[in-house]
Amino acid sequence: MHKLAGIELGGTKTVVVLGAPGRIDERVEFPTTDPAETLGRAIEAIAGWRDDKPIDAIGIASFGPIRVSREAADYGMMLDTPKLGWSGAEVVAPVAALGCPIALDTDVNGAALAEHRFGAGQGCESMVYLTIGTGLGGGVLVGGTPAHGLLHPELGHVRLRRAAADRFEGACAFHGDCVEGLLSGPALAARLGTHPSRVDPDNPMWELVAHDLAELLAMLVLTVSPQRIVVGGGVAGKQPHLLPMAVSRMPALLGGYLRDCTRERLAGMVVPPLLGDDAGPMGSLVLAAKAFEGHPVSA
Template sequence: MVPMKTIAGIELGGTKALAVLARGSEILASARFATTTPNETLGALVDTLEGWKRREGFAALGIASFGPLRLDPGATDFGTMLATPKAGWSGADIAGALGAVADCPWRIDTDVNAAALAEWRWGAGQGLDSLCYLTLGTGVGGGLLLGGRPVHGALHPEIGHLRLRRANGDEFSGSCPFHGDCIEGLLSGPALQARFGRAGEEIRADDPRWSFVAHDLAQLIGALLLVTSPQKILIGGGIGMGRSFLLERAWQHVVADLAGYLPFVPGDAAEDLVTLPALGDRAGPLGAVALGEAVLIDARTKEGKF
């Protein structure tokens, strides 16, 4: 019999895709692939899942993907990629390709909603009712959790495409092909490459242009605090976790911009409210595992087994 805690998870990102086999937060096996074309990348993931299904077996599958995604189960294009800056991926049937091979309960959600779920389950969000997870990397995304449930509506949160107040003197036009200077067009890896002329990890911390980036991040944090009132905001992704000085500089702007209006926002240290994910770069793949666990829990609840 397949152990009920054995879960397969897929984290599909704009740069790389990870497949994991796990029990709880313990990853038993993993495979990594570059995100190239849908046929190539999804084909490699399907092959991995089929191998695990034959050898080890798994009780559920969680799929955590970059977006935007159609997450309405009643829609004819449920589980497909909508219009995305990632070339060739608009219209890709992610759920159809991966869910068909699972032969078990499965669930799909955005990678950031899933990462928030993992942090709520095993990381920095334990014991909280509301949580926001931001990722700053190839793109900028945000997942929201209320009562342990990812937020969905007409679509899902598209935090990265907010257009917020720009810093005085900042003439960078942004890099988003849809909106120019939305948050993704200002803070993503490609945006930093366009602004600085080199990759983010190669830019010196004392480069004065980081002040514009810190301002933009502060605008996003402030908007989230005002609109969603989360108990904690976690900032992950290669840029979020790789450039910790950005958070320190951004927080100074946040405090100044809010001007004492929100009583739960401390005036000095941000650690209790805005911090790095406790799971680090494991939040993504474990988010997929958490989705798999969630679909099993829901199924058992409906059957009256809890």
Template sequence: MTDPIYFAIETGGTKLLARLVRGNATVAEARWPTTTPDEATAALLAFAEGAPVTAVGIAAFGPIVVDPTAPNYGEVLATPKPGWTGANLRAALARQLGVPVTVDTDVNAAALAEAAIGAGQGCGSVAYVTVGTGIGAGLVRDGRTLGGALHPEMGHVPVLRLSGDDVPSACPFHPSCAEGLAAGPAVHKRIGDGRLQDLSEDFAAVADYLGQLFATIVLAWSPHRIVAGGGVLSVPGLRDRAAERMLAALGGYGVGAAAGAPCFVAAPALEHAGLEGALLLARRAAG
């Protein structure tokens, strides 16, 4: 009897990643630009054609319905990504492949992977934060991700503006949320035509807003570690500075041994944490 084949998928705002795995060995990998839901479904089905897939795991951009008991489980809610509002890749693949298909947010899946095989190994709870075009955060505790009526949207928690910072928010919904003031579009408002690395010369405001976000995560979720990545955090020193500002925002309250540890805010250890998390979801879906 041959080992089962698991199908892992990560959907992003600009690209789709896919991997077929038999046992612990990768059978095939592929990537495509994110276009329309119909084209994504066709590409994924063609990629898996002929493979005896046992189960599928999807790490998806949101907002998306992640409650397995919901009748529209897997449906993408209102999103600026053209054509994706109301799409349900999970349902389409389940219908065509006839196997279990499970979905979670890309950040929840990444948290799952970093906790199991990455920078969060040995920690009972791990928060994963990505700071790129937007800001997303997920949490895994004892192997289970956090979900509810929807899923965490920590990028939109309010932050206190620094005195004198009058750069307009890049968020169309909030004048002073973390995403509006510290994600990629907000950073580019600050540096104009400069390169992202130019931010390293003066990133006090961005570091402070990310530090406030990390402090909120500590107070709301109390993780044993925060794994923080994404394009904005590739700026040299920004992650460490944000960790310092986190401690300042906490003011010594409830810090404890975890948040005060030097490695509490860590860089991701996995290149494609979301895809690795999708593989874990597929394995679980297979039972």
């Protein structure tokens, strides 16, 4: 049996796991601080699991933006990110010192791979995994494979049509009122005046939030044509009313253009994750398996 390790490097916390695709045997969690401390703790955890046999491969599912193309000179390096102290950080190089194959992708692409194989995306050729939490990110699978190109999808930083009555300027340091600047946890805290988990579901401010989420979901239907959109993260998990609110607004935004996109059809297409918080860590193990097979997903 292969011995695989995975690192889900998140903006708030890091999860290091030992196991196989679909199975987590051991887990270590700690806050994501600076690169040296965070990656050092991850490497220490993996090194400690090499008691009876070597680790066969490691998968890294990281927040970003991060360079995922192996052909790039800065492969495995963090690009310009709002996470303080991480811009320009080497992510793959320190882990490579463990001496085993490594596959790198984004945390949301990793979560998408796990949900596609074991969760809410099973049976789908194309799907999107959204996470709404400390930031807002999206993983896109086409033909069951993560979409890469110039970089990787950055769905959190698209800018969409705002509700006419909404005067919130947005909280993204780069773009102001991009989707992350409107819907991420910190953006909602600024918008709602308190942590979003403490806001009553009946608060009328959720109407504007649901509008913005519906705009994002409708855009994804029109551009990516996914069979499934899985929406996870702390915000969606703690305010479960938000996703149905947004889905109910999608038919009006689509304007009857796509006859298949009835409210009932969309309710089955836009769903919460089945794997919950395990999607990212399980995705890192899927990446590790790809690395061991010699077909890194990020290539």
